[in-house]
Amino acid sequence: MRMHDAAEALSLVRPRPAGDADNLQTADVKGLVFQAGGRRLIDGVDLTINPGPITMIMGPNGAGKSLLLRLLHGLLTPTSGSVSWNGEKAGDGTRKRQAMVFQKPVLLRRSVAANVDFVLKLKNGRNRTERIERRNALLHSVGLSDHAKQPARLLSGGEQQRLALIRALASEPGVLFLDEPTASLDPASVLMIENAVSEAHLKGVKIIFITHDIGQVKRLGDEVVFMAKGRVTEQTSVPAFVSAPRSKEADAYLNGRLVI
Amino acid sequence: MQDFAEAFRLAFGLVGSADPDLIEIVVLSLRVSFTALLISCAIGLTLGAFLAIARFPGRGALLVLVNALMGLPPVVVGLFVYMMLSRAGPLGVMQLLYTPTAMIIAQTILITPIIAALSRQVIEDLNGEYADFFRSVSVPMADRLWALLWDARFSLLTVALAGFGRAVAEVGAVMIVGGNIDHLTRVMTTAIALETSKGDLALALALGIILLGIALAVNAAVMGLKTQAVRHAYA
Ligand SMILES: Nc1ncnc2c1ncn2[C@@H]1O[C@H](COP(=O)(O)OP(=O)(O)OP(=O)(O)O)[C@@H](O)[C@H]1O
Numbered sequence: 230m231r232m233h234d235a236a237e238a239l240s241l242v243r244p245r246p247a248g249d250a251d252n253l254q255t256a257d258v259k260g261l262v263f264q265a266g267g268r269r270l271i272d273g274v275d276l277t278i279n280p281g282p283i284t285m286i287m288g289p290n291g292a293g294k295s296l297l298l299r300l301l302h303g304l305l306t307p308t309s310g311s312v313s314w315n316g317e318k319a320g321d322g323t324r325k326r327q328a329m330v331f332q333k334p335v336l337l338r339r340s341v342a343a344n345v346d347f348v349l350k351l352k353n354g355r356n357r358t359e360r361i362e363r364r365n366a367l368l369h370s371v372g373l374s375d376h377a378k379q380p381a382r383l384l385s386g387g388e389q390q391r392l393a394l395i396r397a398l399a400s401e402p403g404v405l406f407l408d409e410p411t412a413s414l415d416p417a418s419v420l421m422i423e424n425a426v427s428e429a430h431l432k433g434v435k436i437i438f439i440t441h442d443i444g445q446v447k448r449l450g451d452e453v454v455f456m457a458k459g460r461v462t463e464q465t466s467v468p469a470f471v472s473a474p475r476s477k478e479a480d481a482y483l484n485g486r487l488v489i
Numbered sequence: 490m491q492d493f494a495e496a497f498r499l500a501f502g503l504v505g506s507a508d509p510d511l512i513e514i515v516v517l518s519l520r521v522s523f524t525a526l527l528i529s530c531a532i533g534l535t536l537g538a539f540l541a542i543a544r545f546p547g548r549g550a551l552l553v554l555v556n557a558l559m560g561l562p563p564v565v566v567g568l569f570v571y572m573m574l575s576r577a578g579p580l581g582v583m584q585l586l587y588t589p590t591a592m593i594i595a596q597t598i599l600i601t602p603i604i605a606a607l608s609r610q611v612i613e614d615l616n617g618e619y620a621d622f623f624r625s626v627s628v629p630m631a632d633r634l635w636a637l638l639w640d641a642r643f644s645l646l647t648v649a650l651a652g653f654g655r656a657v658a659e660v661g662a663v664m665i666v667g668g669n670i671d672h673l674t675r676v677m678t679t680a681i682a683l684e685t686s687k688g689d690l691a692l693a694l695a696l697g698i699i700l701l702g703i704a705l706a707v708n709a710a711v712m713g714l715k716t717q718a719v720r721h722a723y724a
């Protein structure tokens with residue numbers, strides 16, 4: 230991504246009035262349990278997520294990171310315990326001000342442009358010219374302009390993730406969840422996604438980002454929430470986490486040992 | 490053997506010269522089956538979409554029922570519609586028996602379950618794929634339905650063509666409720682049955698050729714749609 234593209238992308242996410250953003254970006258997770266198939270997949274999580282920092286969630290495969298994200302987004306109902314955003318229980322109401330990029334991108338069987346249009350039409354009845362302008366700007370910001378008319382599902386993996394990201398941004402969310410959006414992407418795609426994400430963050434969007442890439446955590450993150458076996462073992466600032474994680478699970482993970 | 494060759498020669502003559510009687514029968518056939526298809530799609534796609542998305546007690550039983558109705562024997566449908574429309578039947582006053590409308594009703598009953606059951610499967614599969622996104626973005630129900638129908642359009646058209654193929658080739662039901670009356674309710678299949686039994690093979694063969702042509706065209710259209718869909722990655 231060239232620098233001026235990134236600069237242009239900076240104008241994509243509208244700054245939201247202070248106070249508006251703040252009031253729905255604080256999550257309170259209390260005694261959260263999610264059980265399925267007789268297993269406690271989320272096993273008693275207590276967590277506070279504050280509006281400011283970019284929160285990176287790390288942890289071994291199967292730790293429950295994706296499940297936690299779904300619970301935060303109100304896509305799953307807890308077995309017990311609660312998730313609330315500024316006091317409002319996570320669900321249909323809170324979800325309206327959030328967006329999510331899934332681990333496996335869910336793209337409509339339509340053109341790239343139509344995928345973005347779908348959300349733009351739904352979320353804001355802005356007029357057609359304005360909508361097209363905004364869609365084109367979004368596509369441009371992640372280098373997808375030339376693919377606008379192409380069927381979305383024929384895009385490469387990296388292009389699909391970039392599309393999923395701008396489509397999520399199209400709804401102008403207050404909170405953006407990303408579930409390993411850069412897994413198996415080339416460095417240029419990773420950079421484009423990281424740029425778009427940090428730019429959204431600059432404009433006041435709360436970011437919660439799952440990754441396995443410690444380099445990415447250093448580049449992008451402010452704090453790390455580490456998970457193992459359905460539990461949160463620590464919530465630490467990035468510098469502290471990188472130099473010396475507090476939990477033995479995180480230490481083992483960073484040193485490439487299996488957490489069993 | 491001589492007779493058969495002669496019959497074929499006459500049949501191709503009829504087709505080639507666009508014989509007015511032949512055309513009348515073909516046009517009526519297509520009109521009846523196409524109308525039945527439109528009505529079946531209106532009912533069947535709605536029902537299919539509803540069954541695909543809604544979760545309610547008794548859904549499983551309803552699915553089994555709709556799937557079972559796919560295999561309705563045409564003559565049984567014919568008999569049922571006959572009883573409803575006959576003078577003594579509940580709808581007798583409408584005097585619809587032995588009219589094209591009666592045939593449309595019979596074919597509609599015959600293919601609506603096919604459209605409903607097949608479209609249910611198509612829409613449910615796609616909904617499974619889209620569900621997370623729809624919920625994440627809080628897409629209202631009406632928009633969901635519309636998006637599913639639109640994005641599944643190639644597959645749904647294939648479903649509709651299958652329904653049309655079944656309707657236009659069906660003979661038992663239209664024979665019973667239409668009565669195969671010349672210039673009124675005679676369609677391709679009933680004409681073929683009658684002319685064959687009368688020994689007039691030429692007309693029967695001519696109609697058979699056209700019917701086959703329609704079947705081929707429908708299948709070609711299905712194939713065309715599939716490649717089209719694959720090319721657009723919409724399938
Ligand atoms: N609906 C479900 N029913 C039963 N088990 C499930 C369900 N969803 C997830 N799991 C299990 O829960 C565990 C945690 O899954 P999750 O997807 O949250 O892991 P993750 O931390 O995101 O892992 P990865 O890094 O591989 O993406 C896994 O063992 C998975 O098999």
Ligand SMILES: [Mg+2]
Pocket residue numbers: 294295296332408
């Ligand atoms: Mg995961």
